[in-house]
Amino acid sequence: AQSVTQPDIHITVSEGASLELRCNYSYGATPYLFWYVQSPGQGLQLLLKYFSGDTLVQGIKGFEAEFKRSQSSFNLRKPSVHWSDAAEYFCAVGPRGNKLVFGAGTILRVKS
């Protein structure tokens, strides 16, 4: 069965510092991979997605992610974090059975 692991429950970074959020997946075929962001009290917004081709994908808000098949990873990065990036980030894998499977999320805190 497909699954997603986000090893870090919380991450705190200083404003202006770089960020990397980890995501590992288990999937029996070439995965479709996604990163979503959820601000407090809000729904989930799609940051970026990977289907095929270039393994480095660019998303909104200056985020990027790199697909590494050998490591079954799809880590999210940002070179310089802004205070407004504080939120919860979810990695997801699909499709199988017409559904996305989400990781447990990583809460990002930004300190000034």
Add this chain to the structure above:
Amino acid sequence: DTAVSQTPKYLVTQMGNDKSIKCEQNLGHDTMYWYKQDSKKFLKIMFSYNNKELIINETVPNRFSPKSPDKAHLNLHINSLELGDSAVYFCASSQEGGGADGYTFGSGTRLTVV
């Protein structure tokens, strides 16, 4: 011009009551979903409809019944509400049935059962 809209945004109700949450999407998507986000923020799919047909029904109590009158609407009715039903319920839609293009989520309905 909201893409996926859910109503109500907040719902507080007593145990044993019956309640409904409505969802509408104006994106022309074929597939709609209900997800439950528990207190630990874990997101789990409950149901999926493709063009009014139920295609995913996860292990969800029979008290939960989705209804899709047309492909733009997917409502969730919950009978005999229990304390454990307290959660945030998200509606989502996608163009491709497999969700390969990612989902567009509504802003959620926070259900509190007291």
